[in-house]
Structures are given as C-alpha cells and as structure tokens.
Amino acid sequence: MIDWALIGFSLAKTIGVIFLIVLPMVSYTVYAERRVSAAIQDRVGPNRTGIPLSLIGFKSDIQLGLGGLGQPIADAVKFILKEDFTPAHVNKFYYWLAPGLAMIPSLMALSVIPFGSSILGVPMVIVDVNVGILFVFAVASLSVYGIVIGGWASNSKYPFLGGVRSSAQMISYELSLGLSVIPAFLVFGQMNLSEIVLWQRDNGWLLSPFWLERWSWNPAEWVGILSQSFDLQRLLLWIPILISAGVFMIALFAETNRLPFDLPESETELVAGYHTEYSSMKFALFFLGEYCAMIAGSAVFVTLFLGGWTLPFIPDGSATWFFGISLPTGWEWLPSVFWGFINIAVFFAKVALLLFLFIWVRWTLPRFRYDQLMKLGWVVMFEVALANIVLAALILAFIRTT
Amino acid sequence: MAYTVARPKLTFAEKIYLPAIVAGLAITWKHLINTLTGRKKVTMQYPEEKWDANLPEHYRGAPTLVKDEHGRERCVACQLCEFICPPRAIRIKPGELPRESKWAKVEKYPEEFDIDMIRCIYCGLCEEVCPEQAIFLRKDYAITGLSREEMVHNKAKLYELGGVRTGLVHKWNEKK
Numbered sequence: 001m002i003d004w005a006l007i008g009f010s011l012a013k014t015i016g017v018i019f020l021i022v023l024p025m026v027s028y029t030v031y032a033e034r035r036v037s038a039a040i041q042d043r044v045g046p047n048r049t050g051i052p053l054s055l056i057g058f059k060s061d062i063q064l065g066l067g068g069l070g071q072p073i074a075d076a077v078k079f080i081l082k083e084d085f086t087p088a089h090v091n092k093f094y095y096w097l098a099p100g101l102a103m104i105p106s107l108m109a110l111s112v113i114p115f116g117s118s119i120l121g122v123p124m125v126i127v128d129v130n131v132g133i134l135f136v137f138a139v140a141s142l143s144v145y146g147i148v149i150g151g152w153a154s155n156s157k158y159p160f161l162g163g164v165r166s167s168a169q170m171i172s173y174e175l176s177l178g179l180s181v182i183p184a185f186l187v188f189g190q191m192n193l194s195e196i197v198l199w200q201r202d203n204g205w206l207l208s209p210f211w212l213e214r215w216s217w218n219p220a221e222w223v224g225i226l227s228q229s230f231d232l233q234r235l236l237l238w239i240p241i242l243i244s245a246g247v248f249m250i251a252l253f254a255e256t257n258r259l260p261f262d263l264p265e266s267e268t269e270l271v272a273g274y275h276t277e278y279s280s281m282k283f284a285l286f287f288l289g290e291y292c293a294m295i296a297g298s299a300v301f302v303t304l305f306l307g308g309w310t311l312p313f314i315p316d317g318s319a320t321w322f323f324g325i326s327l328p329t330g331w332e333w334l335p336s337v338f339w340g341f342i343n344i345a346v347f348f349a350k351v352a353l354l355l356f357l358f359i360w361v362r363w364t365l366p367r368f369r370y371d372q373l374m375k376l377g378w379v380v381m382f383e384v385a386l387a388n389i390v391l392a393a394l395i396l397a398f399i400r401t402t
Numbered sequence: 403m404a405y406t407v408a409r410p411k412l413t414f415a416e417k418i419y420l421p422a423i424v425a426g427l428a429i430t431w432k433h434l435i436n437t438l439t440g441r442k443k444v445t446m447q448y449p450e451e452k453w454d455a456n457l458p459e460h461y462r463g464a465p466t467l468v469k470d471e472h473g474r475e476r477c478v479a480c481q482l483c484e485f486i487c488p489p490r491a492i493r494i495k496p497g498e499l500p501r502e503s504k505w506a507k508v509e510k511y512p513e514e515f516d517i518d519m520i521r522c523i524y525c526g527l528c529e530e531v532c533p534e535q536a537i538f539l540r541k542d543y544a545i546t547g548l549s550r551e552e553m554v555h556n557k558a559k560l561y562e563l564g565g566v567r568t569g570l571v572h573k574w575n576e577k578k
Contacts, residue, residue, distance in 0.1 A: 039437040364426040
C-alpha cells in the first residue's frame with residue numbers, strides 16, 4: 001500500500017524548502033557577503049542593480065531602488081548566459097560530474113533537519129530518521145569528492161594542489177567535527193534531530209546553563225524561580241557544551257572551506273584553487289555549493305545547540321491559542337498555520353544570524369598556513385574534542401541532582 | 403650563509419589565538435557599524451553626487467583653447483604643444499592671417515586644431531609649454547562619446563569648452 005499523502009507532503013516540503021527557502025537564501029547569502037564585507041571595509045557594495053532596458057533600445061533602465069536586492073538575480077542571469085567552456089585537456093566525465101557533487105550533498109544534508117514544528121499536523125522535516133545527525137555527517141562529508149574530483153579532473157597544477165589540500169583538510173577536521181558533538185548526544189541520549197529539538201523546547205537550549213521552568217511577571221517570585229531553575233549537573237555540563245560548540249563551529253569553518261581555512265581556494269596562492277578551470281554555471285555551482293554547505297552547517301549547529309525552531313514564549317504548530325481571540329467556526333486551522341510559519345521563520349532567522357557570523361569572521365581573519373592548519377586540526381582540536389567527551393561523561397555519570 | 407631566524411616567544415594568550423580573534427572581530431564590528439550608521443562616509447554615489455564643486459584650482463581636466471576678452475583666439479599656431487604632447491594627441495594645421503586683418507601682425511592662426519581625447523593623458527604639458535597662454539586644462543573630466551570621431555575635439559569644441567580668459571599676453575602688447 002503506497003501512502004500517497006506522505007509522498008505528496010514530502011514532495012511539497014522538499015520543493016518548498018529547497019527551492020523557495022534554501023536556494024534563494026544561498027544567493028542572498030552571496031549578496032549579504034558582498035554587502036557586509038563592503039561595510040566592514042568602509043565601502044558601499046552592490047547597491048544599484050537595475051533592469052537594463054537601455055540594452056534593448058529603451059531610453060532608461062528600471063531602477064529597483066531596493067539597495068541592490070536584484071544583484072543575485074543579475075548574477076544568476078550572468079552565470080547562465082556566460083560561455084560554458086570545457087578545456088581540451090580535462091577528463092570530461094569527472095569535469096562535468098564535480099560541480100554537482102559539490103552542490104548536492106549539502107542540499108541532501110538539509111533533508112533530515114527539522115526546520116519547523118508542524119503545520120496542521122504535518123511535521124516540518126522532510127525525512128524524520130532516527131540516525132539524523134549520522135546521516136548529516138555521512139552525506140556532508142561527500143562534498144569533499146566534488147572538490148577533489150574537480151581539482152583532479154581539471155588536469156592542471158593549481159586545481160590539483162587545491163584538491164589535494166582540500167582532501168587532507170576535510171579528513172582532518174571531520175574527526176573533530178564528529179567528536180565534538182558527542183557530548184551533546186550524551187546529554188540528549190538520542191540522535192533523532194526532531195526529538196532533540198523537542199528536548200530543547202522542554203529543557204532549554206543546550207547552550208544555556210539553566211532553564212526557567214515557569215515564568216511570572218511578579219518580581220517577588222523571581223528569586224524562587226531562579227533558585228529552582230539552577231541545577232548543578234546542568235551548570236557543570238555547560239563547560240563541556242561550550243567547548244563542544246566552539247570546536248564544532250571551528251570544524252564547520254574548516255569543513256565549509258571558509259576563511260580562515262579556505263586553503264583549497266586561497267586566491268593569493270593557487271589562482272582560484274580547485275575551480276580555476278571552471279567557468280559559467282559550473283563555477284557557480286561550486287560557489288553556491290560552498291554557501292549551501294554553510295547553510296547546512298549552520299542549520300545543524302542551530303538544531304543541536306540553539307534549540308532549532310524553538311523560541312521561549314512562542315507556541316508550536318499544535319497550538320490552538322491565537323492572541324486570546326476565540327476563532328469563528330471554519331477558522332480553527334489559523335493558529336496552527338500561523339505559529340507553524342513563525343517557527344520556520346525563527347529557525348531561518350537563527351541560521352541567518354550564524355551566516356552573518358561566518359561572513360563576519362571571514363572578513364576579519366587572515367588565512368592559516370598549511371602546517372598551522374594541520375597542527376591545529378590534529379594536535380589541538382582532536383585532543384580537545386576527545387578530552388571533552390570524557391569530561392562530559394564524567395559529569396553525567398557522577399554528578400546527579402535528581 | 404644560512405642563519406637561523408629567532409622565532410618570537412609567544413605567550414599563552416597569543417598561542418590560543420582567541421583573544422586576538424576577538425579583538426579583530428571587535429575592530430571589524432566597529433567598521434561595520436560606522437559604515438551602516440553613516441557615521442563614516444567614504445564613497446560618493448557618483449552620477450548623483452559629484453565632486454565638481456570641490457575640484458581644486460590646479461585640477462587637470464580636458465585641455466581647451468581660450469579666447470581673450472576681445473574675442474580673439476590666443477593661439478598663434480606655433481605648434482609647440484603638438485611637439486611636446488607625449489601621446490601625440492594634438493594635430494594643428496597652421497594658417498596665415500590675411501593682411502587686412504586688424505591683428506595681422508600676429509601672422510599665424512590655427513586653421514584646424516584637433517585634440518584626440520582617446521589619446522590625451524591629461525599631463526598638462528601643452529598648457530605648460532604654451533608661450534601665449536592659449537591652451538588650458540579645465541575641469542571637465544567626463545569626456546564620453548559613442549565613436550572615435552566624436553572623441554576628437556575640433557577647434558569649435560575646444561573654444562566652446564575653454565571660453566574666455568582675460569589677462570595680459572605678450573603678443574598683443576603694442577610696445578613689442
């Protein structure tokens with residue numbers, strides 16, 4: 001028996017998330033990157049994209065007047081219209097395969113992440129699997145193939161060096177990436193990302209040292225509420241969780257090839273790294289794949305440490321409360337849809353904040369030297385993550401408050 | 403001869419990078435906020451805002467020819483500017499003033515005077531070399547055109563851009 005409803009909802013969610021949210025978000029992250037970097041460097045950035053009617057004979061262009069928000073659309077048109085050049089010396093099959101391999105894994109990793117609570121009883125996660133985070137790591141690590149194959153198939157020295165660097169870097173940092181989140185799972189006790197978000201809704205975001213069980217606007221009750229909320233185990237666990245979040249964040253920077261770890265690209269050393277020989281939309285796929293990986297990484301970080309779609313005082317999609325208004329018959333669906341979309345907005349707002357952090361760090365720090373990168377990965381991050389697991393396990397095993 | 407460069411001794415705070423990273427983030431944050439709030443404005447929105455009112459007196463824009471207060475051409479077609487012009491942008495065809503002209507003692511005038519603005523490098527040597535103070539670099543900087551012919555400034559265009567300039571020039575001095 002085929003469950004057509006399930007297939008239909010999954011398709012709708014896939015299309016809705018990938019094409020209506022994530023891909024526009026990717027292109028607007030590129031735009032945000034350009035505007036933020038410009039502001040950091042005291043420049044203006046792209047702020048006047050118009051529709052160039054004068055190119056086809058009209059007197060003047062249409063100025064959108066939205067501060068350059070048309071820039072990503074113009075970029076997309078440019079990339080599609082550019083000549084798609086395949087050099088004669090490349091391995092054609094892998095040369096064509098690599099851009100897709102760079103882009104698709106990060107999109108696939110998004111499929112298990114709960115991006116919202118539920119709308120009318122339909123959970124807002126594309127596939128709800130119990131191995132959630134393992135799937136994310138398994139699939140996200142495939143994106144290194146796009147870079148390595150792209151660098152190798154280009155049959156040229158700079159892309160090859162970029163690809164080799166990339167494989168070494170990704171493999172090194174994957175270790176700390178995987179190890180760093182184990183303390184989080186020791187606390188959660190499971191790997192299903194939807195359940196993890198629900199746990200954080202009931203017990204507070206993982207990154208916070210305490211959780212207010214209830215709240216009152218009466219100041220006389222505040223001391224009582226605060227003393228109830230603190231819990232010794234939770235407070236001590238805050239230390240390994242902070243370390244875990246820090247190592248995970250740094251490993252994410254390395255995994256997504258962002259500065260200060262962008263050695264595969266490193267314009268100043270390797271021309272453009274692994275995508276030197278690529279042009280047009282194939283180059284754009286590599287470029288967008290990097291941003292897509294950033295979004296996927298931020299989404300995982302938000303889900304694990306920042307409570308996913310939850311926000312205190314905001315109900316989820318199963319709510320019937322709607323600002324205290326008693327709804328007329330036939331309008332019972334409104335609270336669910338309203339709060340469901342608010343939850344989705346909260347999730348992507350958190351992701352956007354993390355994306356800003358990515359951009360901010362990129363335009364602050366210089367690039368690591370290759371040996372420094374390897375030393376940091378193997379001598380520092382790996383050991384810190386391992387010790388952190390032991391610390392978290394000890395706290396969980398020996399300090400019990402209940 | 404090979405010698406060893408002494409590595410600086412790093413303190414613990416320097417070794418773990420983090421304080422330096424936070425300091426760097428603070429600096430870029432300051433720049434970001436200053437730019438977003440418009441407290442620090444560096445860029446000018448060019449076609450809408452222009453620098454014209456603030457151009458300094460010594461600004462070297464497009465070279466032009468000038469007339470004096472009586473409407474006479476100052477240029478005597480000596481061709482010094484044509485010879486000195488590094489990119490050879492100037493072409494002059496000298497002509498002789500007719501005998502019945504009131505200013506016949508000047509003898510020569512430019513029949514044609516072309517400056518190719520595609521070649522001009524705005525160096526100002528023509529202005530410097532001119533013994534008659536007939537050629538000046540004015541403040542026009544946006545010289546545009548849709549064809550190469552349009553970018554060659556002929557005599558009429560040069561006088562239109564240059565206008566009138568008053569002041570003593572030796573060749574008009576009757577005592578000379």
